Amino acid sequence: MFKDGEIKGVEAVIDKDYASSLLAQEIGADLYIILTGVPQVSINFGKLNIKFIEAGGKEVLVTSASELGKALQRQGGTYIVR
Numbered sequence: 001m002f003k004d005g006e007i008k009g010v011e012a013v014i015d016k017d018y019a020s021s022l023l024a025q026e027i028g029a030d031l032y033i034i035l036t037g038v039p040q041v042s043i044n045f046g047k048l049n050i051k052f053i054e055a056g057g058k059e060v061l062v063t064s065a066s067e068l069g070k071a072l073q074r075q076g077g078t079y080i081v082r
Helices: 016-027 065-072
Strands: 031-036 059-064 078-081
Touching: 016 031, 031 065, 059 065
Parallel strands: 031 059
Antiparallel strands: 059 078
16 A cells, blocks of 8 residues: 555465466466375365366366375376366
């Protein structure tokens, strides 16, 4: 916000998973990867929010950064597909 020519910050929250999902949709990504603190998950942590798939995306991969290599070879992680 501006006051007398000064810039003042405001607090805000951005849902990074939702925002990155929208970006993946817009660029037509084939694979949307969500890196988490665990190697694999189940039931999307109890949330029904994989909008990327619902909007026509092909696959979502949820895994940890340390397991990404294995997961990309389909030897780990959680894949959600159409």
